[in-house]
Amino acid sequence: MRGNMKKAISAAFLVGGLILLYFGYQESQSLASEVDEFFTGSPTESATWMMIGGAVAAVFGLVGLIRK
Secondary structure, three states: HHHHHHHHHHHHHHHHHHHHHHHHHHHHOOOHHHHHHHHHHHOOOHHHHHHHHHHHHHHHHHHHEEEO
């Protein structure tokens, strides 16, 4: 039972991370982000943090699913 709960939490982190990555990518492709990137050389801060957080959560979830 305990192992199944850990797998469910890991799967939730993986899915949540992938969703954050998706929304971070969408944010980085927005007009505001494109204009900001033109002047600063990087996308908006919110897009960057969503993509970083999504990547960390997805990796955490994936490792949790792979580990025994």
